[in-house]
Amino acid sequence: VGEILLDAVPGVGAVKAAVEAVIGVRKTAKRRADARSQADEFAAADLTKLEAQRTEDIYERTLDDLALVLEASNDLTKVPAVVFCDDAQFARDGGDEGALRFLKQLWERAEKGQWPLLLLATHWAVDWDQDRKSENGSFAQTFRSIADDAKRSTVVSLPKAESALSALILLGLPGLPGQDVDLLLRKADGNPQVLIELVDLIRTSPVWREKGGSLTQDAREEIEGTICTLTELIAKRLNDPTKTPDEVRIAVALSSLQGMQFLAALTEATADALKCGTTEDGLPKAVKGLFTAANPLRLIVGLDAGVASFVQRAYREAAESLVKRHLGKLEKVKAIVLETALGIIDDPERWELLDVDKQRAMLGVMTSLADGSLDPAVQLRVG
Numbered sequence: 001v002g003e004i005l006l007d008a009v010p011g012v013g014a015v016k017a018a019v020e021a022v023i024g025v026r027k028t029a030k031r032r033a034d035a036r037s038q039a040d041e042f043a044a045a046d047l048t049k050l051e052a053q054r055t056e057d058i059y060e061r062t063l064d065d066l067a068l069v070l071e072a073s074n075d076l077t078k079v080p081a082v083v084f085c086d087d088a089q090f091a092r093d094g095g096d097e098g099a100l101r102f103l104k105q106l107w108e109r110a111e112k113g114q115w116p117l118l119l120l121a122t123h124w125a126v127d128w129d130q131d132r133k134s135e136n137g138s139f140a141q142t143f144r145s146i147a148d149d150a151k152r153s154t155v156v157s158l159p160k161a162e163s164a165l166s167a168l169i170l171l172g173l174p175g176l177p178g179q180d181v182d183l184l185l186r187k188a189d190g191n192p193q194v195l196i197e198l199v200d201l202i203r204t205s206p207v208w209r210e211k212g213g214s215l216t217q218d219a220r221e222e223i224e225g226t227i228c229t230l231t232e233l234i235a236k237r238l239n240d241p242t243k244t245p246d247e248v249r250i251a252v253a254l255s256s257l258q259g260m261q262f263l264a265a266l267t268e269a270t271a272d273a274l275k276c277g278t279t280e281d282g283l284p285k286a287v288k289g290l291f292t293a294a295n296p297l298r299l300i301v302g303l304d305a306g307v308a309s310f311v312q313r314a315y316r317e318a319a320e321s322l323v324k325r326h327l328g329k330l331e332k333v334k335a336i337v338l339e340t341a342l343g344i345i346d347d348p349e350r351w352e353l354l355d356v357d358k359q360r361a362m363l364g365v366m367t368s369l370a371d372g373s374l375d376p377a378v379q380l381r382v383g
Contacts, residue, residue, distance in 0.1 A: 059102045063109055070115035080116040085139075088121040089131070092138035095313075104142050124190070125157065165195055172199035175213035180220070187223060197233035198223070204243065234318035239325070244297075249326050250276050251289025252299055252310075256319035257337050258365045261309040263358060264290055266365065270340045274327065307361050338369040 069079050083106065085091070091100040103119070110117045123140065131140035132147075146153050165188070169181050188195035202208050208219035215223075238244045238252070254270050255262040271286030279288050293299040294308070299315050302308040310316040327333050341362055344350045354362060 056101075059098075059105060062102070063105060066106075066115075067109065067113065070110070070117060071113050078116050080118075082118045082120060085119070085121040088123045088139040089127040092131070093136050097137075100137060100139060100142065103139065107143070107146070126189075165190070165192065168192065168195060169199055172196075172203055173213075177214045180215045183215070183220060183223060191230065194230050194233065197230065197237065201233065201236065204240075230314045231317045231321075234314055235321045238318055238322055245289070245292060246326075247279055247285035247289035248292050248297065248299075249289070249322050251286045252293050252315075252319035253322040253327055254286065254333075254337065255290070255300070255308070256310070256316050257323065257334055257369070259368065260313065260316055261307055261361065263361050263365065264303055264306055264308055265354070265358070266337070266341055266344065266362065269344065270337050273336055273340050274333075306355075306358055334369055338366060341366045341369070 066081070070081055071078065085099070085103060088103075090096050091103060093100070103121075106117075107119060109115070110119075121139065121143075127138075128140045131138040132144050134141055140147075143153075147155050165185055166181055169184055170176060184195060184198050188198060202215070202219065205219070208216055208222075210216055238249060250271060251267060254274075255264075255267045258266065267290065268284060268286045271284060276285045278284055281288075290300070290303055290308070294301065294303045298311060299319070300308050300310055310319070323330050323333055344354075345362060345366065351359070
């Protein structure tokens with residue numbers, strides 16, 4: 001009531017409005033300064049060390065939780081446990097370094113505490129032999145002495161499951177002759193994901209098969225000569241408009257420039273900056289593309305959390321290969337992603353909409369892209 005009366009008094013209402021406007025400006029300036037200060041605090045930190053420490057903390061808490069179960073106490077006896085690690089060849093320097101550190105620490109604590117633990121790991125045979133001889137950090141190199149000790153471990157060599165893989169081929173390509181099945185098995189080298197991509201490529205390329213079902217000579221030469229890696233096969237599928245919608249290509253290509261993990265909000269904002277447009281149903285292409293990439297294509301996960309990630313490294317690498325063809329020169333598009341990130345960081349209202357994890361991710365992306373920038377002004381601005 002008091003405010004209503006003041007507004008009704010001649011001159012007072014205008015003064016009151018002016019004072020409120022000044023206060024509003026000051027509050028906005030304070031929010032901007034606080035946001036900039038917080039951004040500077042994050043940016044001043046060594047983000048690599050910050051993230052590494054966060055990961056190490058998670059490992060330590062996980063190991064401590066396991067210790068509660070696996071170590072004997074006055075009240076409880078030790079409880080046996082099995083830890084299973086599939087595709088351990090990816091736990092290596094330059095690969096999943098976090099998994100390698102965790103497995104090493106797990107084994108060290110298990111031996112020290114005499115835990116009743118069985119660590120069961122699968123590993124590609126070729127990489128196992130190569131990595132054991134290398135000095136680079138890897139699962140095979142780290143556990144080499146343990147694998148050589150018959151009292152502490154057992155190494156089981158499994159034959160390639162070619163019968164099961166052959167059945168997988170014939171399920172997707174009924175009537176394929178034995179020589180063509182052998183070709184696909186050889187090219188896949190025991191990797192079912194590569195085999196699935198090859199089968200899908202042939203299945204959706206009718207001109208690659210003769211009337212009797214065998215592969216054409218051109219198809220054999222294509223498979224023998226140029227199609228060899230999982231990344232190349234995925235990129236071929238992503239580039240095919242009959243298999244991958246344009247909005248998905250735009251969304252995953254932009255997201256790939258942020259790294260394995262990415263901010264959906266930054267992908268969408270960058271697509272706006274590039275004027276990527278909308279789909280027929282009126283949705284921004286990046287928005288619909290991300291949803292489709294998550295479901296049903298399963299290229300990415302974690303979209304609901306805002307900080308999503310590619311399902312595997314080959315998907316991110318294949319997505320990045322789309323940039324030049326569908327968006328423009330790689331360095332130019334990276335610069336636009338960086339400029340968009342800086343715009344969000346410098347805008348207090350947009351910055352405050354991000355929680356701490358998203359702010360950390362945004363600053364990590366900013367730092368990573370700025371490190372690769374050749375523009376001194378950009379590096380100075382970020383620093």
